[in-house]
Amino acid sequence: MRVGLLTGGGDVPGLNAAIRAVVKRGEGEHGHSMVGFRNGWRGLADGDVMPLTRSHIRNVLPTGGTLLGTARYHPHAEDGGMDAVLATLEAERIEALICIGGDGTLHAASKVAEAGVRIVAIPKTIDNDVWGTDRSIGFDTxxxxxxxxxxxxxxxxxxxxxxxxxxxxxxxxxxxxxxxxxxxxxxxxxxxxxxxxxxxxxxxxxxxxxxxxxxxxxxxxxxxxxxxxxxxxxxxxxxxxxxxxxxxxxxxxxxxxxxxxxxxxxxxxxxxxxxxGTPTPSDRILGSRFGVAAVDAVTAGSSAVMTALHGDDVVLVDLAEVAGKIKQVPADLLGVAAALA
Amino acid sequence: MRVGLLTGGGDVPGLNAAIRAVVKRGEGEHGHSMVGFRNGWRGLADGDVMPLTRSHIRNVLPTGGTLLGTARYHPHAEDGGMDAVLATLEAERIEALICIGGDGTLHAASKVAEAGVRIVAIPKTIDNDVWGTDRSIGFDTxxxxxxxxxxxxxxxxxxxxxxxxxxxxxxxxxxxxxxxxxxxxxxxxxxxxxxxxxxxxxxxxxxxxxxxxxxxxxxxxxxxxxxxxxxxxxxxxxxxxxxxxxxxxxxxxxxxxxxxxxxxxxxxxxxxxxxxGTPTPSDRILGSRFGVAAVDAVTAGSSAVMTALHGDDVVLVDLAEVAGKIKQVPADLLGVAAALA
Amino acid sequence: MRVGLLTGGGDVPGLNAAIRAVVKRGEGEHGHSMVGFRNGWRGLADGDVMPLTRSHIRNVLPTGGTLLGTARYHPHAEDGGMDAVLATLEAERIEALICIGGDGTLHAASKVAEAGVRIVAIPKTIDNDVWGTDRSIGFDTxxxxxxxxxxxxxxxxxxxxxxxxxxxxxxxxxxxxxxxxxxxxxxxxxxxxxxxxxxxxxxxxxxxxxxxxxxxxxxxxxxxxxxxxxxxxxxxxxxxxxxxxxxxxxxxxxxxxxxxxxxxxxxxxxxxxxxxGTPTPSDRILGSRFGVAAVDAVTAGSSAVMTALHGDDVVLVDLAEVAGKIKQVPADLLGVAAALA
Amino acid sequence: MRVGLLTGGGDVPGLNAAIRAVVKRGEGEHGHSMVGFRNGWRGLADGDVMPLTRSHIRNVLPTGGTLLGTARYHPHAEDGGMDAVLATLEAERIEALICIGGDGTLHAASKVAEAGVRIVAIPKTIDNDVWGTDRSIGFDTxxxxxxxxxxxxxxxxxxxxxxxxxxxxxxxxxxxxxxxxxxxxxxxxxxxxxxxxxxxxxxxxxxxxxxxxxxxxxxxxxxxxxxxxxxxxxxxxxxxxxxxxxxxxxxxxxxxxxxxxxxxxxxxxxxxxxxxGTPTPSDRILGSRFGVAAVDAVTAGSSAVMTALHGDDVVLVDLAEVAGKIKQVPADLLGVAAALA
Known part of the structure; x- marks a missing residue:
């Protein structure tokens, strides 16, 4: 199975941990052929691909940034963007796509899923405002x-x-x-x-x-x-x-x-x-767990879902329930901040 | 209301954040008179008390250790231990007790609760093996x-x-x-x-x-x-x-x-x-949230409960359900470790 | 002997290490009575004094800032500033003064020395531009x-x-x-x-x-x-x-x-x-060594000098040679930066 | 000019900064062809070479360890060791050798220099006991x-x-x-x-x-x-x-x-x-400065010398004056430790 991978939106620490987990698990356990798209959705639209093997992920676990590069580009908001994405996926014979990103990427992912692509998303944002998950990659750092x-x-x-x-x-x-x-x-x-x-x-x-x-x-x-x-x-x-x-x-x-x-x-x-900079252990672990879960999910045939942390468990939630919503800070946490002033 | 506070078992980073939160919230919001016992349950048995006011908790948030001191001493396992504890509580006119500790302290707390004392526990252990909570203070650091x-x-x-x-x-x-x-x-x-x-x-x-x-x-x-x-x-x-x-x-x-x-x-x-050493932000926040929740709980009349983290929420769980159990690492987390080797 | 101590100019990490060393060494080895002036030269002018004993310096070694407070105030530049300084020194029977600061403080120190006060300076500045010393406190952090x-x-x-x-x-x-x-x-x-x-x-x-x-x-x-x-x-x-x-x-x-x-x-x-924030080990060591050297120097009768690092050695240099000069980055170090671009 | 490079003895943080500086400066400024020997003197004896170009030193500045590998092997102490070293140098047409190491490596370097090889050493040791330099790479970290x-x-x-x-x-x-x-x-x-x-x-x-x-x-x-x-x-x-x-x-x-x-x-x-782990800024700077100085020195024809830090300056000292001596902690620094106890 050929599985594509991209990172979209702003870079955050822990992306490389997720990429590493996807590749190690995808190649090692499932025998997939992994393909990376450079600079987020733009690279997917432009056909800017790179192979992703174990040698590409050596020593990246403690590093910040994303070895795939990233960009703020959303295919559904660009003229011909969706067509270009679908064309690349077909040309590269990608059977499933894993995309790591924030609200923009999740929105794009749900659009691409509607077009019939098997897709699993991994949430990242230092703002921690992705709906449906206790934590997103990058927040703890x-x-x-x-x-x-x-x-x-x-x-x-x-x-x-x-x-x-x-x-x-x-x-x-x-x-x-x-x-x-x-x-x-x-x-x-x-x-x-x-x-x-x-x-x-x-x-x-x-x-x-x-x-x-x-x-x-x-x-x-x-x-x-x-x-x-x-x-x-x-x-x-x-x-x-x-x-x-x-x-x-x-x-x-x-x-x-x-x-x-x-x-x-x-x-x-x-x-x-x-x-x-260097991701905290918590972000490396979250990235690693989400990466494993995402590649397991596409392998099992899941689509239009996002990996999420619920308590100590990693679960899958529907993209449709998540996209477009903002998770704000609950009043009781703001209350603790006020109480201890 | 006079509220007592102690830390038992091994020291961990984040204890001072919890102590600070208990005192700030107890004194500031509820108007309680806060009393500390030195060196854990031994200090409670020996009547080794100290006042706990805002001046005692100045600048302690980023510090490790416990300003109250701690010891490995369990009253229910010592001859006359329980009687000594109850005698001190009466002599000091303590109406409620907050104790921060690991399995030993939780066990002691449930025994003291059975003797009729209003008591709320806060879990701490770097081992993270306290049952009933996603995290205990000290683990993240x-x-x-x-x-x-x-x-x-x-x-x-x-x-x-x-x-x-x-x-x-x-x-x-x-x-x-x-x-x-x-x-x-x-x-x-x-x-x-x-x-x-x-x-x-x-x-x-x-x-x-x-x-x-x-x-x-x-x-x-x-x-x-x-x-x-x-x-x-x-x-x-x-x-x-x-x-x-x-x-x-x-x-x-x-x-x-x-x-x-x-x-x-x-x-x-x-x-x-x-x-x-210095607690991570995560341990400072957990200590702060647990501290606020514990003093709110004793004020509201709760007893024989422990503060716990469930996902993003701080809740109360019964001590009886928690004491004596060990929370082990689930197989899927060990599996992630193995998968990424 | 009564020895006064102040910190002037912007705060830097490592000041508390120096204060601690001055007090420990002054009180412990030499038996001096140590007096602190709050908020730099302004406190000296205003007679804002505090005792400085071992209990004041407990646990301050790893902390940033200055427990004495500081301000940007230079007595020689203020109307009546010098007179006020001398009046306080006399009223408090201060026999020697140690002042920790950057170029402004060094300048003030040389003026006060000219007025007959026994004074030793300790250089601090994150800019590292004090003449006559390889390093000033705060730079490494x-x-x-x-x-x-x-x-x-x-x-x-x-x-x-x-x-x-x-x-x-x-x-x-x-x-x-x-x-x-x-x-x-x-x-x-x-x-x-x-x-x-x-x-x-x-x-x-x-x-x-x-x-x-x-x-x-x-x-x-x-x-x-x-x-x-x-x-x-x-x-x-x-x-x-x-x-x-x-x-x-x-x-x-x-x-x-x-x-x-x-x-x-x-x-x-x-x-x-x-x-x-927390000073690096290097700044804690520099502060500690400068503090010991400064109090040893005033005890031995030195005046109008500054502690300085020359290679691995702490030495004393004349304030007159130092004040008013800027130590710039040598061309060869800028050359290394350019060579490795 | 073909210049060889090796790291000997135990690994320390800052070695990669030195390797990077040697390669960048050697290739960029002087136009040398740089050759690395794997695993220290053993690799030199065994002819275990690798090219060293700009692509090998990408992103290594903040990393610990040594990208060349290292080993505890001293050619002059092994049967046929010196002959093997000289044979490799000739076979690889190495015109000058830069070796980074502690006392063992410095001793080996002086022996190899006696055999007529142009050689410049860079001191590293977390023990900081190399004679003739204020600091060695690795100590600050x-x-x-x-x-x-x-x-x-x-x-x-x-x-x-x-x-x-x-x-x-x-x-x-x-x-x-x-x-x-x-x-x-x-x-x-x-x-x-x-x-x-x-x-x-x-x-x-x-x-x-x-x-x-x-x-x-x-x-x-x-x-x-x-x-x-x-x-x-x-x-x-x-x-x-x-x-x-x-x-x-x-x-x-x-x-x-x-x-x-x-x-x-x-x-x-x-x-x-x-x-x-990650070298401190101080060790990265020291490694960078020593690396630049070493490659400049071999280019200028120096041999049997070691780069050294004297105050703020990087200088060259004769290997003969350095090898076999231990730089111990001076009494006054131990005195500061005692004074502040």
Whole structure:
């Protein structure tokens, strides 16, 4: 059986662990012939293929990024994109496709599945907002990096009596903000799930600094916004792919707080470091388990499903139930962040 | 309300996050008066108390160990132990007790609950073998440390063409071995769940070294044993607390493999470093969530329950269902380790 | 003997190691009475004192920041500043002063020494540009953090075929840029020591991307500037303390390269994370050695000197020879960065 | 010009950075043809060659180990070893040889130089005991790993009121012990430079535990020994290569202290993890600088020299002055360790 593999969307740590697992298991246990497509869906549309054998996956387990390359390209959104994808699959005699990606890739996968292709998806996103799975590949590493940053910012905040704002990723969900905020002991977490009131933030800081402390750390997700009708103007700025522009809310919030409170306020925008480097053990294990499960699933004839983590178990869920939904941070987790401020 | 708190058994990273959460939430939200007992159940029996206020938990979130101290002492196993515990609780007018520990502490907690004390337990163990919860505090950090060690051993193994054995913790369950083995890309994982056949290990190594590789890494849990009737003599050696003696199986296995295969074989016993140092974000978050849930539970009148992680949710489970059981590694996870060798 | 201690300027990892060493050695070996001034020279001017005993330095060795607090305040530059400093020293009967800081603090120290105060300085700056010493406290940790960031950026650059710009600290000297550039394998290092020609940067990138690679990493110090007469406009932007504004050159360079080359270009400004968190062993050791040497020096009657690292030895150098000079990166080290691009 | 390259002795982190620098600089700047010998001097004797081009060194900068492999084999100590080495050099038309190694390799290099071969050596050893250079490749990473271990052990020691012994590498010199002891805040450092008196150790522990503390950490180098005439029997145990057997002194010391003091005492032997994994920035930079300097030196016609770090400068020193000498820890650095206990 010839099985194709691609990684789409932004790169995250743990992709190579998944690729390695797919290849080792596919070739070793099932005897499949594995084929990789370079640079995501674009490579599939363009017929940019590479063989994937054991020699390609040597020593990649602890590495970040994706050895296949990736791109932000969605075939169903491009003129002739779907036809090109189907043509490549036929030309390369691919009997099943495994695609690793976030919401864009899952959406593309469900479209390709509708066209009759046997396809299994593996969820990855540092935002952790894929519906239907407890965790997506890359999230644990991102949280680890963000927490490290909050730890580091902490000592500067304390030494200089400052309000330090750390902007982390999270366009539609505040998973990184909530978890790194709890883990790093931030005083305040601002997430897309709960639009904030700048007046209450100001009041909180004033009260805290008057009462007992001389510094504060605020972790803000890039997708956080002021609540409607509150006294701060801000509109989410969008980039070429409809993504939220990094830094905008952090800088805006910093300027506002500095002016309103008079406290020495600094902003750090973590940016791309959150998605790079050596994956944590947790992301390597998740990638490995998802990779094994995905290739087992296509071999068994499954299609239009996604591997998912439910508790300690890896299961398959229907793509149709997942695509287009956003998994936000539940109120009780945001509550823990607030309770421990 | 006066609420007591203790940590029992071996120390693990993340205990201070849990203590901090109990105190912040108990004092801040519920207005409780918090009291700590030093050095676990022994301190409770001896009346060794300390106040626990916000000033005691400053800056402890990223630290390992337990600010309360701990000891291996179980009141129900000591003459007069239970009476001493009850006497202290009365003398200190403690209305509810929160205890953080592993199987020994959970057992003690269920005994103390039977004596009429309101008690909520929080599970911690780097072995991750507490029944009824997906994760216990300390496990994620231990896996991270063990994986780092396997990564480091990897480069030496490869550079010198050696068989490297890494012995990790895990008396009755091979969670650390299986997960650090998968994350570190070990060739073989030996766990208590599946007694091993040394002849098959030898055959596997010979085949691998003949076929394509010049080195191998074996991760072995301290509680791993040869299968009955197989050709290697070894009996688990026990220490003063009935614990398995670290290093025994690693050294034994190393000697056996060196002799039988002639390969240059080295053994590393990770030991105490696995349970120390800065907790990972995951352990800080788990400790924080369990701490909040435990103090909310005693406040609401719950007793004889344990906080537990089920998927993304923190829930309460009955101590009676948990105590005395061991959660072992499921076959499918051991299967992933084997599949990716 | 009563010995005063303060930390001035920006906080860096390793300050607490130095404070600990001064106190342990001063109290333990010499029997001094140690007094701390809060928030740097401002605290000395304001008489903001705290006792410094062994209990204050417990567990601070692995922590970042400074337990004394710090501020950007220079007595010789403030009206009445010097008088206030001398008045506090007399009121507190301080016989010798140890001050830990960068160029501003060293300058202040030499002024205070001229006024007859026995004073020994310890150099700290993540920029590593203090004259007269191979290393200053904080530099090694900053390089480690910056290299980690470059490592992480690397995987994203490669996966997405991007030009990634990482802006690191270094106002007047490019030590962090050169060393993290070498350690992280950057393609280009831009430092204040060698003003750059944007046309050559563009040519280099085009050549590299045409020839063999699809991505590039540029590490740029915040104080880097285009050479006079070259085709890019940019003037260093200065903040309230005359410091270079973080992010300005990174953003400017990114916009320019994106426009001129058409390559997908992203900018990461590391900012405050570079100066926080757990100090590396190297910074803890340097802080410890400098602390011991400084308190030994004041005890022996030395004044107007600075502790310095020369090779493997800690020595004393005259403040007069040091203050006001900038130690820049030697051409041969910048040459190594260029040679390995 | 054809230039040969080998790595000898135990592997250390930073070797690949040096190999990369030699190849990049040799091929890129000088236009040399680079040839690698596998598994150290044995590969040179056996004619086990591999080409070394830019494609071989891709992505190796942050990796541990040596891509050339290594072995403990010294041509001058083997029958016919020198002849075999010279024969390979002639057969492969090697005009100059760069060898990276510790004392054994430096000794071999000086012998090969005497036979008329142009040769430049690069010092590596985690023990840091090569004469004539401030630092050798691998030391900084080893200290970082050992300090991490001491940090982790610290929290367990404190939580359980234990005496924890950490055995680190250092056969003839206690560099890792002294530096990780200072950086980790150990109470006692035992190094080969100063044979210890067990009675004084016992007295120190008793006094400390009686006075104010309930735990202690002792860092002991594997080559530490009791002073002659003192009351503890111990003779260094040697392995097949004359190396000191890891764990022997740690275990012996632990047993002795446990018996004499009655304190709960545990031993951790770090072993091979000290020499593996990602090199620190400092080791990557040192390897890179040494690599560039070595290939520049052979190109310029130098021979029988070693690259060395003197302060901030990389220089060349005569092999004849270096080989056979051990650089031990100076008394003042051991004094800092003692002063801060």
């Amino acid at each position: 991102a949280v680890t990096i963000a927490t490290e940053a909050v730890d580091r910012i902490h000592t500067t905040a304390e030494s200089h009596n400052r309000v330090m704002i750390v902007e982390v990723m999270g366009r539609h969900a505040g998973w990184i903000a909530a978890t790194s905020g709890i883990a790093g002991g931030a005083e305040l977490v601002l997430a897309p799930e709960e639009p904030f009131d700048i007046d209450r933030v100001v009041k909180f800081l004033r009260h805290r600094h008057r009462a007992h402390a001389s510094f504060s750390i605020i972790v803000v997700a890039e997708g956080a916004v002021p609540a409607e009708g509150t006294s701060m103007d801000y509109e989410t700025r969008l980039g070429p792919f409809g993504e939220i522009v990094a830094g905008a809310i952090g800088e805006r919030l910093g300027a506002e707080l500095s002016e309103r409170t008079g406290f020495d306020t600094r902003v750090t925008v973590l940016g791309h470091v959150q998605r790079g | 231990a896996v991270t440390i063990a994986t780092e060690a396997v990564d480091r051993i990897h480069t030496t193994a490869e550079s010198h063409n050696r068989v490297m054995i890494v012995e990790v913790m895990g008396r009755h369950a091979g969670w650390i071995a299986a997960t650090s083995g998968i994350a570190g890309g070990a060739e073989l994982v030996l766990a208590p769940e599946e007694p091993f056949d040394i002849d098959r290990v030898v055959k596997f190594l010979r085949h691998r070294h003949r076929a394509h590789a010049s080195f191998s890494i074996i991760v072995v849990a301290e509680g791993a044993v040869p299968a009955e009737g197989t050709s290697m003599d070894y009996e688990t050696r026990l220490g003063p607390f009935g614990e398995i003696v670290a290093g025994a199986i690693g050294e034994r296995l190393g000697a056996e493999l060196s002799e039988r295969t002639g390969f240059d074989t080295r053994v590393t016993v990770l030991g105490h470093v696995q349970r120390g | 900053a390089v480690t953090i910056a290299t980690e960031a470059v490592d992480r950026i690397h995987t994203t650059a490669e996966s997405h075929n991007r030009v990634m710009i990482v802006e690191v600290m270094g106002r007047h000297a490019g030590w962090i840029a050169a060393t993290s550039g070498i350690a992280g394998g950057a393609e280009l290092v831009l430092a204040p020591e060698e003003p750059f020609d944007i046309d050559r940067v563009v040519k280099f990138l085009r050549h590299r991307h045409r020839a063999h690679a699809s991505f590039s990493i540029i590490v740029v110090a915040e104080g880097a500037v285009p050479a006079e007469g070259t085709s890019m406009d940019y003037e260093t932007r200065l903040g309230p303390f005359g410091e270079i504004v973080a992010g300005a050159i990174g953003e400017r360079l990114g916009a320019e390269l994106s426009e001129r080359t058409g390559f997908d270009t992203r900018v990461t400004v590391l900012g405050h994370v570079q100066r926080g | 080893a200290v970082t790993i050992a300090t991490e271990a001491v940090d982790r052990i610290h929290t367990t020691a404190e939580s359980h009121n234990r005496v924890m012994i950490v055995e680190v590498m250092g056969r003839h010199a206690g560099w890792i012990a002294a530096t990780s002891g200072i950086a980790g805040g150990a109470e006692l450092v035992l190094a080969p430079e100063e044979p210890f008196d067990i009675d004084r150790v016992v007295k120190f522990l008793r006094h400390r535990h009686r006075a104010h503390a309930s735990f202690s950490i002792i860092v002991v180098a594997e080559g530490a020994v009791p002073a002659e005439g003192t009351s503890m029997d111990y003779e260094t145990r040697l392995g097949p290569f004359g190396e000191i057997v890891a764990g022997a002194i740690g275990e012996r010391l632990g047993a002795e202290l446990s018996e004499r003091t009655g304190f709960d005492t545990r031993v951790t032997v770090l072993g091979h993890v000290q020499r593996g």
